Amino acid sequence: MSRTIVITSGKGGVGKSSMTINIGYALADKGAKVCLIDADFGLKNLDVMMGLENRVIYDLKDVIANKCSLKQILVKDKRMDSLFLLPACKSLAFDNLNLDYMSKMIEQLKEDFDYILIDSPAGVEKGFQYASGLAQEAIIVVTLDVVSLRDADRVVGLLLKQGITQLHMLVNKYSEEDIIKKRSLDLKEAYDILSIPLIGIVYDDHIMIEANNKGMPVYMNKNDNITGCFQRIVKRLEGMEVPFQKKKRKPLLERIFR
Amino acid sequence: MRIEVKGVNDVLMMKIHQDCTFEDFLLELDKLLDQPIFQQDGYFPKAFFDFGCRIVSEEEVKRLILLLKEKKKVLFFGITLPSQQNQLSIQREQLHNGEEISIYQETLFLGVVNPGSFVYCYDNVYFLNRVKGTIVVMNENVKIYGHDFQKAQIMINQKSLHDLTVSALSSVYYKDNEIIVQKEDGYEQNYSHNFG
Numbered sequence: 456m457s458r459t460i461v462i463t464s465g466k467g468g469v470g471k472s473s474m475t476i477n478i479g480y481a482l483a484d485k486g487a488k489v490c491l492i493d494a495d496f497g498l499k500n501l502d503v504m505m506g507l508e509n510r511v512i513y514d515l516k517d518v519i520a521n522k523c524s525l526k527q528i529l530v531k532d533k534r535m536d537s538l539f540l541l542p543a544c545k546s547l548a549f550d551n552l553n554l555d556y557m558s559k560m561i562e563q564l565k566e567d568f569d570y571i572l573i574d575s576p577a578g579v580e581k582g583f584q585y586a587s588g589l590a591q592e593a594i595i596v597v598t599l600d601v602v603s604l605r606d607a608d609r610v611v612g613l614l615l616k617q618g619i620t621q622l623h624m625l626v627n628k629y630s631e632e633d634i635i636k637k638r639s640l641d642l643k644e645a646y647d648i649l650s651i652p653l654i655g656i657v658y659d660d661h662i663m664i665e666a667n668n669k670g671m672p673v674y675m676n677k678n679d680n681i682t683g684c685f686q687r688i689v690k691r692l693e694g695m696e697v698p699f700q701k702k703k704r705k706p707l708l709e710r711i712f713r
Numbered sequence: 714m715r716i717e718v719k720g721v722n723d724v725l726m727m728k729i730h731q732d733c734t735f736e737d738f739l740l741e742l743d744k745l746l747d748q749p750i751f752q753q754d755g756y757f758p759k760a761f762f763d764f765g766c767r768i769v770s771e772e773e774v775k776r777l778i779l780l781l782k783e784k785k786k787v788l789f790f791g792i793t794l795p796s797q798q799n800q801l802s803i804q805r806e807q808l809h810n811g812e813e814i815s816i817y818q819e820t821l822f823l824g825v826v827n828p829g830s831f832v833y834c835y836d837n838v839y840f841l842n843r844v845k846g847t848i849v850v851m852n853e854n855v856k857i858y859g860h861d862f863q864k865a866q867i868m869i870n871q872k873s874l875h876d877l878t879v880s881a882l883s884s885v886y887y888k889d890n891e892i893i894v895q896k897e898d899g900y901e902q903n904y905s906h907n908f909g
Contacts, residue, residue, distance in 0.1 A: 605810050608827050612809025647843070648827060650807060 457565035460572050461590035465606030467577030469596050470627040472500045473663060473673070475574040478594070478692075480674040481685035483538040487569040490529065493543035494586035495576040496552070502542045505532060506670025514544035519556070525563055534675055539568070554588050561589050579613055587614055592621040594654060598628045599639040604648045611649055623654035625688065630659045631702065655688035657681065658702055716741050724790055728763040735773050739780055751786040759790035808832065808846060828864070848885075856886040867892060
């Protein structure tokens with residue numbers, strides 16, 4: 456049974472695209488066949504962050520214009536054989552898109568993939584409505600700050616109205632130090648605001664920025680902390696109960712001579 | 714006899730026994746109206762039918778009136794309607810940021826009122842969960858009750874109370890041009906210094 460999950464947040468800059476890519480990699484690493492859909496029409500993010508920019512030949516506009524088939528626009532990842540990307544199209548406006556057409560396309564993709572992850576654009580406007588209209592589940596990416604959580608709460612309300620009741624909260628840029636020093640909210644406060652189950656945390660780490668810039672997803676760095684976070688998220692997505700990843704500290708010498 | 718007849722202030726009160734079906738009642742009334750006491754030419758007593766707590770359908774009322782019309786012995790003066798009790802509605806949903814809801818009758822609010830959401834109250838509302846959003850009281854006679862207000866905003870009669878944080882059972886209402894928060898212990902607190 457194929458699952459279609461939208462990754463959304465409301466607020467921009469919380470790491471929706473990074474989470475989409477890395478969850479995609481973690482699922483593919485477990486043997487699932489995964490398709491990532493970049494629903495940020497008008498902009499393009501996922502292909503650049505995955506280092507697949509040069510491999511994109513066709514895009515959604517070409518499928519709509521019958522210039523190519525749906526299978527032809529799917530870009531296979533260069534590191535994982537079971538991971539594919541459906542790239543966005545810079546020149547495509549939402550007015551040219553038909554939700555019924557997109558839904559049919561998703562149904563077609565469901566025949567070939569175990570997971571379809573849709574990277575939603577920021578905001579709660581047309582782009583978000585399009586992306587969420589195609590999914591049955593949602594992962595809401597938040598950071599532990601009031602604005603992100605308030606926006607996420609707005610998104611939760613809108614998703615529930617759309618009939619998407621299977622919602623998960625993913626806390627990105629998690630920093631124990633910030634929580635201890637009361638610089639950010641904690642997980643309990645986040646849960647109090649959203650009241651949806653927490654599917655995982657991803658530690659704040661500078662390698663995330665580096666990975667995105669180099670087009671090399673952080674999951675493939677095999678960094679114990681971050682990779683472990685995504686592996687656990689995937690396990691929870693599949694219904695397993697696993698504890699949260701504990702952040703491992705670097706050895707003393709490595710910390711001194713970094 | 715399953716119809717008890719009493720004369721009260723020029724009106725015949727006809728009390729129908731609770732176990733009597735409507736069909737039996739009509740048959741019995743038919744017989745009753747044929748009794749000699751109702752055979753007085755030129756005088757039509759008023760008849761009021763007391764059905765107790767029974768709910769009489771529109772169709773049944775029509776049948777009763779048709780029988781009275783046919784018999785031409787009494788004037789239909791009315792029937793008792795089941796007394797309307799105060800109904801408390803229950804609101805289970807959680808209110809999310811940006812959502813708003815209007816409440817027109819006394820309500821038990823079970824969900825959380827999140828920051829950025831609005832509840833417009835036209836009647837008393839009892840909040841059983843956290844209130845972090847804005848409560849707008851649309852009628853100055855309305856009271857709201859809650860036990861966990863966290864930086865909530867209360868607006869009554871164009872006055873506003875900001876950052877209300879109370880963790881004891883309290884009622885909030887409008888009195889003498891002020892918003893009053895009364896705690897369970899009966900201590901009234903006037904928040905006029907917080908008005909925005």
